[in-house]
Amino acid sequence: MTRLYTLGNPPTTPAAPISSAPDWVQANPARIERALAHALALPGGGWYVADASARITAVPRAITIAGRPLVFWRTPSGRLRAAPEACPHMGASLECARTRGDNLLCPWHGLELGDGPHGRWSPYQVHDDGVLAWVQTDSAGEPATDAPILAPRPGCYVAGVIRVEARCEPADVLANRLDPWHGAHFHPHSFARLQVLEDRGDCLTVRVAYRVLGPLAVEVDATFHCPDPRTIVMTIIDGEGRGSVVETHATPIEPGRCAVIEATLAASDRCGFAVARRLAGLWRGAITRRAARLWVEDVAYAERRYALRGRRPAALRTIPGG
Numbered sequence: 589m590t591r592l593y594t595l596g597n598p599p600t601t602p603a604a605p606i607s608s609a610p611d612w613v614q615a616n617p618a619r620i621e622r623a624l625a626h627a628l629a630l631p632g633g634g635w636y637v638a639d640a641s642a643r644i645t646a647v648p649r650a651i652t653i654a655g656r657p658l659v660f661w662r663t664p665s666g667r668l669r670a671a672p673e674a675c676p677h678m679g680a681s682l683e684c685a686r687t688r689g690d691n692l693l694c695p696w697h698g699l700e701l702g703d704g705p706h707g708r709w710s711p712y713q714v715h716d717d718g719v720l721a722w723v724q725t726d727s728a729g730e731p732a733t734d735a736p737i738l739a740p741r742p743g744c745y746v747a748g749v750i751r752v753e754a755r756c757e758p759a760d761v762l763a764n765r766l767d768p769w770h771g772a773h774f775h776p777h778s779f780a781r782l783q784v785l786e787d788r789g790d791c792l793t794v795r796v797a798y799r800v801l802g803p804l805a806v807e808v809d810a811t812f813h814c815p816d817p818r819t820i821v822m823t824i825i826d827g828e829g830r831g832s833v834v835e836t837h838a839t840p841i842e843p844g845r846c847a848v849i850e851a852t853l854a855a856s857d858r859c860g861f862a863v864a865r866r867l868a869g870l871w872r873g874a875i876t877r878r879a880a881r882l883w884v885e886d887v888a889y890a891e892r893r894y895a896l897r898g899r900r901p902a903a904l905r906t907i908p909g910g
């Protein structure tokens with residue numbers, strides 16, 4: 589085995605893994621399915637992540653969510669808006685609309701659409717948390733909440749958001765993250781070693797060594813938990829970057845297709861962090877490149893899981909499609 593050299597602040601407690609069994613033994617499919625069933629039963633409030641907040645601009649943009657084509661745009665005062673993407677008159681695409689003040693002007697016959705409903709066309713509730721743009725629909729039949737159910741975030745951070753699409757359901761994306769045991773095997777370029785320290789059923793704590801360069805790594809303790817049925821959050825609780833969060837949101841596009849929108853909120857209690865934040869552009873590039881690289885493999889994992897689920901007899905498919 590190649591020697592590993594760790595950098596930065598290490599976790600403050602010695603590692604006490606819950607098992608010394610090989611990872612393939614610890615990665616118990618029944619345990620992963622139970623954790624997934626628990627996550628899928630959580631309330632979601634009808635909220636879905638559309639994309640990074642910064643990627644919704646004054647130019648109308650079409651994004652399909654849970655089978656519904658929607659149009660998103662930002663008003664001159666910076667307010668996020670979302671509505672059905674088809675004009676209620678004769679169905680013109682509102683992605684091609686011009687804006688007039690806060691409203692959309694249909695490109696075909698000039699109908700102006702704004703805050704209020706027009707026939708069956710009606711804007712959706714939206715939420716901009718400063719990192720992500722959310723929309724609320726009734727597609728999942730969930731009791732509505734006033735705002736998305738967010739996991740705690742650090743007070744001061746540098747954020748990077750990626751969006752990738754996968755041929756699977758949100759449940760497959762969550763199942764991938766609920767299996768941390770694949771980390772060092774499937775992503776050897778990023779993870780040098782990973783041990784599970786605690787398993788509370790709905791929350792896993794791991795000690796993981798992230799590769800920085802070759803044998804140089806940063807070791808941290810992190811938890812994984814699901815705050816809603818379409819999100820899994822990794823939080824660094826000890827070691828370098830304590831308080832940093834990675835939110836992985838899986839938004840259904842249509843049956844068998846979903847978007848993975850992952851927000852990394854990198855934090856640090858080092859005193860130079862405030863200065864380092866001024867170089868947020870450089871950080872953001874590094875964060876998103878690393879996340880995108882991991883999701884090349886994790887999309888393959890989730891798509892494989894979805895394909896295998898489709899091949900199983902219906903009676904054996906214990907987990908709904910998400």
Ligand code: FES
Binds near residue numbers: 675679680694699
């Ligand atoms: S299709 Fe939009 S105004 Fe006619």
Ligand SMILES: [Fe+2]
Binds near residue numbers: 771
């Ligand atoms: Fe992974």
